[in-house]
Amino acid sequence: xxxxxxxxxxxxYLDGESGPITALQVTDLRINRGEFVCxxxxxxxxxxxxxxxxxxxxxxxxxxxxxAGRDTAKLxxxxxxxxxxxxxxxxxxxxxxxxxxxxxxxxxxxxxxQHVPAVERRQRVGEAxxxxxxxxLMHKRPGQLSGGQQQRVAVAxxxxxxxxxxxxxxxxxxxxxxxxxxxxxxxxxLQQQSQTTFVFSSHDPAVIQRARRTLAMxxxxxxxxERLDGKDLPSQSRFSGQIHFPQVGAEIHPFVRPENAHGQxxxxxEVD
Amino acid sequence: MKTLALYARIGxxxxxxxxxxxxxTIAAISFGLFSLIVFQALKVGLHKEMVSGTLGLDAxxxxxHAAGFEANMALIQPIPEMDKVRxxxxxxxxxxxxxxxKSPALVLAGRKSSAIMLAGIQxxxxxxxxxxxxxxxxxxxxxxxxxxxxxxPLAESLGVxxxxxxxxxxxxxxxxxxxxxxxxxxLYQTDLPSFDRSHAYLPLPAAQRFLDAEDVxxxxxxxxxxxxxxxLAAGLQQxxxxxxxxxxxxxRTVPDLVQLIALNDATMRLLIVIVFAIxxxxxxxxMTTVIFERFxxxxxxxxxxxxxxGIVSLVILESFFLGAIATGLGSLAxLAAGLYLQHYxxxxxxxxxxxxYFAAGHVLRAYVTPGDLLxxxxxxxxxxxxxxxxxxxxxxxxxxxxxxVHN
Numbered sequence: 001x002x003x004x005x006x007x008x009x010x011x012x013y014l015d016g017e018s019g020p021i022t023a024l025q026v027t028d029l030r031i032n033r034g035e036f037v038c039x040x041x042x043x044x045x046x047x048x049x050x051x052x053x054x055x056x057x058x059x060x061x062x063x064x065x066x067x068a069g070r071d072t073a074k075l076x077x078x079x080x081x082x083x084x085x086x087x088x089x090x091x092x093x094x095x096x097x098x099x100x101x102x103x104x105x106x107x108x109x110x111x112x113x114q115h116v117p118a119v120e121r122r123q124r125v126g127e128a129x130x131x132x133x134x135x136x137l138m139h140k141r142p143g144q145l146s147g148g149q150q151q152r153v154a155v156a157x158x159x160x161x162x163x164x165x166x167x168x169x170x171x172x173x174x175x176x177x178x179x180x181x182x183x184x185x186x187x188x189x190l191q192q193q194s195q196t197t198f199v200f201s202s203h204d205p206a207v208i209q210r211a212r213r214t215l216a217m218x219x220x221x222x223x224x225x226e227r228l229d230g231k232d233l234p235s236q237s238r239f240s241g242q243i244h245f246p247q248v249g250a251e252i253h254p255f256v257r258p259e260n261a262h263g264q265x266x267x268x269x270e271v272d
Numbered sequence: 273m274k275t276l277a278l279y280a281r282i283g284x285x286x287x288x289x290x291x292x293x294x295x296x297t298i299a300a301i302s303f304g305l306f307s308l309i310v311f312q313a314l315k316v317g318l319h320k321e322m323v324s325g326t327l328g329l330d331a332x333x334x335x336x337h338a339a340g341f342e343a344n345m346a347l348i349q350p351i352p353e354m355d356k357v358r359x360x361x362x363x364x365x366x367x368x369x370x371x372x373x374k375s376p377a378l379v380l381a382g383r384k385s386s387a388i389m390l391a392g393i394q395x396x397x398x399x400x401x402x403x404x405x406x407x408x409x410x411x412x413x414x415x416x417x418x419x420x421x422x423x424x425p426l427a428e429s430l431g432v433x434x435x436x437x438x439x440x441x442x443x444x445x446x447x448x449x450x451x452x453x454x455x456x457x458x459l460y461q462t463d464l465p466s467f468d469r470s471h472a473y474l475p476l477p478a479a480q481r482f483l484d485a486e487d488v489x490x491x492x493x494x495x496x497x498x499x500x501x502x503x504l505a506a507g508l509q510q511x512x513x514x515x516x517x518x519x520x521x522x523x524r525t526v527p528d529l530v531q532l533i534a535l536n537d538a539t540m541r542l543l544i545v546i547v548f549a550i551x552x553x554x555x556x557x558x559m560t561t562v563i564f565e566r567f568x569x570x571x572x573x574x575x576x577x578x579x580x581x582g583i584v585s586l587v588i589l590e591s592f593f594l595g596a597i598a599t600g601l602g603s604l605a606x607l608a609a610g611l612y613l614q615h616y617x618x619x620x621x622x623x624x625x626x627x628x629y630f631a632a633g634h635v636l637r638a639y640v641t642p643g644d645l646l647x648x649x650x651x652x653x654x655x656x657x658x659x660x661x662x663x664x665x666x667x668x669x670x671x672x673x674x675x676x677v678h679n
Contacts, residue, residue: 109278
């Protein structure tokens with residue numbers, strides 16, 4: 001079963017002058033567990049819309065979005081928030097950290113929402129920050145960190161909750177090319193270790209070529225789906241071989257637990 | 273709880289981060305609370321002053337008369353079975369009272385005359401009920417058995433002074449005209465000239481003899497805690513029985529004072545509503561600005577799964593903290609000002625005309641009560657929380673897609 005499945009998904013926006021604009025039209029898309037996927041395409045291609053719909057931040061105008069086989073259309077606001085909290089990690093272009101919280105507190109916030117006990121919380125936050133190379137800066141606030149460091153805090157925040165899927169929208173757009181490459185290398189290393197699924201968007205060829213699978217987008221449609229099995233990251237990445245991230249994605253939220261102990265689909269009520 | 277603690281941390285740090293704006297908001301709320309505490313304290317002080325001034329002038333807090341007394345107050349209507357009344361008062365441990373005989377009279381000096389209410393009083397007991405004894409400005413306070421005490425404005429209009437003689441003319445208890453000369457023993461002066469011009473006092477036995485009303489008492493005026501007067505009056509009335517005696521608390525003997533207090537209370541409530549509507553608008557405005565500025569932050573919180581409840585908690589907590597800090601400052605400032613005004617008061621001599629409500633003096637003292645202070649604090653905190661509800665709702669219901677692209 002695919003982790004993410006989109007069937008005949010359409011997203012249109014109303015424009016006062018020109019009527020409805022179709023921002024996304026995806027007939028069939030499946031992303032399996034452990035994939036390292038890049039959404040490639042120019043601005044306006046529909047990458048962000050697709051990420052938002054996969055991440056349940058936005059709802060499609062038509063079509064179905066299934067996460068681990070479960071239809072998200074039936075979920076209400078609070079249930080969607082619960083799904084986002086437990087199953088997804090987000091990295092945004094503008095880092096989007098909470099300015100008044102330290103790096104540690106920003107990362108810890110996700111675990112507080114998940115009601116993780118204090119001892120385990122401390123351990124996991126420490127490990128997440130260590131895995132992105134920021135253990136020594138954990139008490140700094142975002143304003144005291146460089147753009148690259150802030151984005152790494154955002155990555156730590158995205159993975160600390162042990163999500164099934166990390167979604168990153170143009171995560172390198174506000175970074176210099178070297179820092180951007182290092183970030184993608186970090187993604188890849190984390191993905192290799194934990195088998196967490198990563199889906200990120202970019203229009204930067206240097207970033208796109210790091211992906212195992214590239215979905216090329218144009219005008220809201222996926223125009224090419226290219227898999228590059230066997231491709232590896234360059235050895236100069238300073239993150240290669242240094243990651244000690246513990247079991248990302250090991251704990252699966254009930255919503256996305258595909259089968260129960262009897263091998264049947266789990267129909268328990270959704271979370272919040 | 274841990275999540276709430278984090279929201280509390282975020283709220284407090286955001287308040288500190290936007291120090292100037294927070295300071296203005298806190299100052300506005302503090303000023304609202306400060307005003308509320310001071311106005312309320314002044315209002316309570318004003319009411320106390322009005323009550324003590326009015327009741328201490330003549331009425332007392334409770335009056336006992338013969339039943340039907342109000343039907344014709346010009347006649348001398350003796351309180352029947354005085355022993356039973358005195359025993360009823362003793363039974364309720366009401367010891368501060370003065371027995372009186374009152375009658376309309378005319379005071380004449382040479383060719384001048386003036387209509388007055390003549391009151392025969394028990395000089396020593398009267399001190400427990402009214403403050404006339406403390407307002408004697410010339411001569412003495414009913415020290416001699418047959419001397420009359422006049423108000424100074426009346427004496428001035430008659431052209432007499434202590435030691436001079438005046439003639440009192442009245443109707444005896446049996447309807448006969450009675451006339452007699454009295455030497456003026458002293459003059460009193462309250463802050464209410466109209467009262468001073470129309471009230472004269474004799475010792476009770478002298479007045480009884482003058483009015484042919486030996487041992488007759490027409491009025492008993494009591495001094496009690498004004499707040500407890502209705503209950504005590506009802507108890508005394510029950511003990512004595514309604515058919516023969518009439519026992520009335522000051523709320524019935526001076527109804528215009530009650531109405532004035534009620535009017536003041538209503539005005540104060542309106543003032544509170546206006547002040548706190550302004551405070552609420554200030555907080556709402558601040559928090560709405562906060563939401564707008566941190567649109568993206570709330571979008572992030574939504575995206576990472578904070579949920580509407582979490583975002584509402586965050587915004588309301590921040591609003592509550594603004595209110596709580598302001599409450600601390602405002603209540604301290606209000607308390608300090610209230611206590612200062614309680615001690616030193618405000619001299620209103622230049623600002624108010626003389627009236628019956630300020631017969632005791634023109635200095636208005638504030639009066640801070642723990643209950644009023646607590647109410648003010650609770651109103652402020654409730655306003656702060658209520659003012660955060662709309663921005664919180666707005667933040668919780670924002671479209672995360674729009675929030676995430678917001679600059």
